[in-house]
Amino acid sequence: MGRSRILVANWFDYPHYYDIAFQADTRREADFVEAACRKYCPFAASRFLEPACGSGRLITELAARGYQVTGFDLSQPALSYLGQRLARLGLDAETFEGEMSDFRIGQPADAA
Numbered sequence: 001m002g003r004s005r006i007l008v009a010n011w012f013d014y015p016h017y018y019d020i021a022f023q024a025d026t027r028r029e030a031d032f033v034e035a036a037c038r039k040y041c042p043f044a045a046s047r048f049l050e051p052a053c054g055s056g057r058l059i060t061e062l063a064a065r066g067y068q069v070t071g072f073d074l075s076q077p078a079l080s081y082l083g084q085r086l087a088r089l090g091l092d093a094e095t096f097e098g099e100m101s102d103f104r105i106g107q108p109a110d111a112a
Helices: 015-040 057-064 076-089
Strands: 047-051 068-073 094-097
Touching: 015 057, 015 076, 047 057, 057 068, 057 076, 068 076, 076 094
Parallel strands: 047 068, 068 094
Antiparallel strands: none
């Protein structure tokens, strides 16, 4: 028998593929977040938190729209990818490696 040509890897170690698969939905998802905040927040939401932000599609889109955003994830490859994207686009966001069951953020978020 020859060598297997099957790659065994973790999807989260390849964040650029995740972005390719879901890039068409990013703007609509951010539009939904904004619409939900307009409908349900009795104030103008300006700070967003995204737990398990992965490659940072929404982090990047919301930062580009002028929001203050914080995101965290367990995947260091995804966070590195996000950091490179933010730098390339000249955007700012707080990101860190963290677990959803035990995390702290520097300032309160208006919506998550």
